[in-house]
Amino acid sequence: MIRLLLATLLATLLAAGMAVPALAQYRLPPAPYAYQQLENPAAEAEAQALMETLRCLKCQSQSIADSDAPMAGDMRHQVRTRIAAGEEPEAIRAWLVARYGDYVSYAPTVSETTWPLFAIPFLLILVAGILLWRRIGRKEGDAA
Amino acid sequence: MKRLWLWIPLGLFALFCGLAAYQLTQPKDEFVRSTMIGESLPQFDLRPAYASLPGAATADFTDGKPKLLNIWASWCIPCISEAPHLERLKASGAEIVGVAIRDRPEDVARFLANYGNPYSRIGADDLSEVQLAIGSSGVPETFVIDGTGKITYQHIGDVRAGDVPLLLEKLQEAGQ
Numbered sequence: 001m002i003r004l005l006l007a008t009l010l011a012t013l014l015a016a017g018m019a020v021p022a023l024a025q026y027r028l029p030p031a032p033y034a035y036q037q038l039e040n041p042a043a044e045a046e047a048q049a050l051m052e053t054l055r056c057l058k059c060q061s062q063s064i065a066d067s068d069a070p071m072a073g074d075m076r077h078q079v080r081t082r083i084a085a086g087e088e089p090e091a092i093r094a095w096l097v098a099r100y101g102d103y104v105s106y107a108p109t110v111s112e113t114t115w116p117l118f119a120i121p122f123l124l125i126l127v128a129g130i131l132l133w134r135r136i137g138r139k140e141g142d143a144a
Numbered sequence: 145m146k147r148l149w150l151w152i153p154l155g156l157f158a159l160f161c162g163l164a165a166y167q168l169t170q171p172k173d174e175f176v177r178s179t180m181i182g183e184s185l186p187q188f189d190l191r192p193a194y195a196s197l198p199g200a201a202t203a204d205f206t207d208g209k210p211k212l213l214n215i216w217a218s219w220c221i222p223c224i225s226e227a228p229h230l231e232r233l234k235a236s237g238a239e240i241v242g243v244a245i246r247d248r249p250e251d252v253a254r255f256l257a258n259y260g261n262p263y264s265r266i267g268a269d270d271l272s273e274v275q276l277a278i279g280s281s282g283v284p285e286t287f288v289i290d291g292t293g294k295i296t297y298q299h300i301g302d303v304r305a306g307d308v309p310l311l312l313e314k315l316q317e318a319g320q
Contacts, residue, residue: 025219028246031271057176057281070246071282074272099279101179 025070033080034073040084047080050089053106054079054096063106175300178279178287185213185293186277190267193244194252200241200267208291210318212238212311214263215275217245218255220283226302227259233303234262236312242266243274245283286311290318 038044051065058069064076082092096104102111110118180186189201205211214230216223230240242263244252252266269275278287278295288297288311297314299307 025217025246027219027248027251028270060174060176071272071275074246075276077271078273078276096276097179099178099180099276100176100281103176 028070030070030073031077033077035076036080038080038084043083044080046089047076047083050083050092051076051079054093055104055106057100057104176281177300178281178295178298180279180295181298183295185289185295186274188267188274188277190243190269190274193242193247193266193268194249194256197261197263198265200243200265202293204241204265205289205293206291209239210288210290210296210315212240212315213278213287213289214240214242214284215245215269215278215280215286216242216284218247218251220245222302223255223284224259226284226304227262229303229305229308230262231260232308233311236308238312238315239264243269245269245272245275288314288318 038047048065052063054064054075056062056064056067056069056072056075058071059067062072064072064079079092083089093105093107102109102114108114108117185202185205187202189203190199192199205213212233216226234240240262242265244266247268247270249268252268256263267274280287280298282300284302286299286303287295288299290296296318297311299311303311
């Protein structure tokens with residue numbers, strides 16, 4: 001029993017020791033605009049809308065608005081300072097897409113690789129429409 | 145003949161399920177690659193991250209000699225395991241410029257004292273600005289920059305023993 005307790009204690013200490021270097025990235029204070037909203041509410045709303053559609057690169061299923069990763073904080077700082085400087089949200093998105101590709105943006109766009117996603121539903125509706133039309137047309141023909 | 149037609153949707157569905165099942169068993173590639181390869185290094189001028197070495201700026205990469213740009217941090221655990229391989233790259237004649245992400249000078253000094261210093265310069269990137277501008281999504285990452293300041297190659301993750309010859313080759317290619 002005592003041996004088990006000691007082993008648990010040792011494992012906990014080791015785990016705590018391992019975590020120390022990784023936590024050191026939090027030793028620097030967060031970027032000024034990581035958690036600080038812009039003074040102008042309209043600009044903040046614009047920034048917020050953009051941040052909700054940008055992917056956090058550290059925690060890839062979250063937006064930078066949702067993530068507490070220091071890198072997401074630095075990205076929010078980047079977005080807010082650029083919006084405050086008068087840059088258009090779509091220009092900021094384009095700047096990031098030029099660096100990380102489409103993956104960084106959650107906003108759907110029609111591109112070389114994504115066009116089937118937009119085309120297939122229309123094709124399916126078209127096929128369904130044709131099938132339906134033929135069936136209904138045939139039934140009316142039968143009745144007549 | 146009409147019977148055969150009826151099986152097509154089910155066949156397509158089975159095909160789709162098969163494809164999805166196959167994809168689920170494949171390892172996921174979580175790397176977000178920089179799309180800045182072939183582009184010029186973004187403009188930056190970083191203060192020194194470590195008292196005994198100069199900081200890093202875009203201008204340092206335009207002297208005609210290809211260099212490695214290593215994005216790292218003292219708090220990054222894989223950076224410890226890549227340190228000896230960076231030493232080997234340095235010993236083979238590679239010049240390595242460091243960019244330390246969100247780091248304090250005392251932490252940088254401690255890391256270099258513990259694991260060696262392969263860098264000719266280290267700039268401090270406190271707001272990850274250079275990291276974002278170059279399209280890097282984590283630490284460590286190593287970029288090859290040619291003598292005119294153009295990005296020619298990106299290595300994601302820690303440099304391992306097997307990556308050393310490849311990086312040397314990419315450096316040589318960048319010099320031609």
